[in-house]
Amino acid sequence: MRKWIAAAGLAYVLYGLFFYWYFFMTGDSAVPEAVKGTKADPSSFMDPGRLAAAENYSNVKDFLFFIGAPLDWFLFFLLLITGLAKKIKQWLEAAVRFRVLQIVSFVFVISLIVTAASLPLEWIGYRVSLAYHISTQTTASWIRDHVIDFWISFPLFAVCVLVFYWLITKHTKKWWFYAWCLTVPFTLFLFFLQPVVIDPLYNDFYPLKDKELESKILSLADKADIPASHVYEVNMSEKTNALNAYVTGIGSNKRIVLWDTTLNKLKDQEILFIMGHEMGHYVMKHVYIGLAGYLLLSLVGFYIIDKLYRRMSKSFGRMLHIKGPEDLAALPLLLLLISVLSFASDPITNAVSRYQENAADRYGIELTGNREAAIETFQDLAVTGLSRVNPPFLVKIFRGSHPSIMERIEHAEEEK
Template sequence: MSRILFIVFAGLLVAGLPADIIFAQSGSAPFDVEQASRAYIDTLQGEELEKSNNYFEGGYWLILWGALIGILVDFVILQSRFSARFRDWAERVTKRHWLQPALYALPYVIAGFLLTLPWTIYTGFFREQRYGLMSQSFGDWFGEQMIGLVISLLIFPLLVMAIFAVIRRAPKTWWLWGTGVVSIFLFIGMMLGPVFISPLFNDYHEMADGPMRDRIVAMAAEYDIPAENIYVFDQSKQHKRISANVSGIGPTIRISLNDNLLERTDPDEVAAVMGHELGHYVLGHTWRTIFILALIIGLGLFLVARLAPRLIERHGAKWGVRTISDPAAIPILSLILTAYFFAATPALNSLVRITESDADQFGLDTAREPDGFAKVAMRLSEYRKIEPGPVEEMLFFDHPSGATRVRMAMQWKADNIENPVIQNPGKLEQE
């Protein structure tokens, strides 16, 4: 019997019938989750694997150096007494105490932008270009940095004006009220960002009618997700990365796909990605994220409320900072928060990673495209290390690693697909 099967198998191969179909028909190859996972994971080899690992592992050091540079910039602004000068200028412009922090924020934001500009250029442009992840010219990239600066000059003054208003009114419990203020700003940003900020960087147009849009609409309708607005945006002008999102709150909710997702992937991959993104909406991740961030920010502001007065008492005269309600204290608040968020990086990553994993599971259940999901996980290896160690993944990954996602997809396939077949994905396009 085995000789007959061998002859039939050889004949079908000669005829050009794919081996995975043969296995499916003969039932002779049991589905092994690890073997099916390795079929995908092992497609990344050689120089591409090394390049992916080097890029992502280099990011570990960027976290440290970015925090140190942020602390150093705030220290320079304090030590040089520029902070006091910014405050003095604000007091000369207006006698209204409530407006002075907003005026102070203008030169403070510009100074921070200029002092960190060499670092920003290296990490945001040259490093991305070196790894083949940048599609823009330097001029276009820098133009977007200027747009970001203008946005900061509009939003940050309003935020610090509100924070210092609660510091003056509730000097002992300001950190608690300040947490509420920041949460309100987060909510407004999530609601208005998709409508007013995102279009400043990309052009959005309605997704054309067709089978792919119909499938997205059907998936959304299954969970009563508003799908009147499905947009495609031209992110290929910036980079090659694939992405999509369900953004906004209430009347601003919209589904968006970047053009890379539609042009670089197959329909099963698009469905898998959209299932994941729809999961964020159905599972209430926007509200969960606001709540969790509020708790984390609240703890950070509590530490600021305890540490900043001590720093001001010891060094305030040298820096020209009077009290914590003095706008000149903003760099002190900033450097404490920078150190706090650096220390909290593993916790922040884990919280986000758990949310993303929940969306992954939802996406698999909704799209029912485990192989499409696995292929997308492999494409993301362009800029994410594919197979880290467990501790490494816990500390540095804000999404499940590619290997984790592939194994999840193959386990789902084993549990939910009748007579599953191990696929040979071959070499995925990387250009």
């Protein structure tokens, strides 16, 4: 056991050292020669101090991201290899009579352990954002958001685990397919509820206050043939100086949301481009396409997880102190596999997202007929968010849900 723990710990340290070297010593975010002097060149819209701050801030945030995911894997491995998961299960079986309560209690303990282990990195990320004046959130508000996170994720997690153990007990070979079938209505239900139940727990949402701007947006929406009654603003200035807008929800709860920082810091023509971009998502039904893609990918994921989970439970059960796939102590193994596969699938989901974002950019430019507003918007996004215009390759594929700022400006300049 000590050898396995030492090997896993060494692997994690070497992994962290690689990414430290990659970001702080060799990460290539330099501007290509062909871009220098153009509107996509960050030196044309950011002063040297801002450029250095963007580079340093991005390096720290990206480094924290890449060492965060394997930390969960290492934690799940420790719970298994040390037999701690087995001991927690045995203690709960002695303390709690009913199987359902045993599972819920086990999930609660695992959730607390994972939350406690991830908090230090999240706290560092929060303090870094404060230091670079990206975050404006108070410590009390930050803690409140994390408490809300826990009490939203824990019940959902507990329900999923209860269903999993019921299915794998009743349908050992086909549990993964039945689980996926249940995922479809469950995911649709969450997408429907999120804008009206979950999101308001974190921030206040309300219709646009600026009636003159609202009139311009209504005119743009009419041109795009979309209902503008679903456009909202949210008080994100209490938490950040960054800019953003997004489309969320499905059905009657579908809405376009603008951060108030975006409304306060950008000119009307830039806001109209952003609205055109979000309307592009709406018109091209990207939310539904993304949802369908997620469900399809999850079907493949469930199948792979089933094969790996059952094989590893059988081959390494004794070493990991688990009796088989139905053993409650094997839950960390299941979570480990889900986390690894989710991380491995990020390049695929991000590639699809980048394609949709590029299409929405084109739509926004065509709808507004204002290419310059698009370019200015992308420049402002980089300046206020301290974003690198040309991040390193691994950041692009694992974190790049949008094209880089450089690519977005270049694409805007190419639009007719």
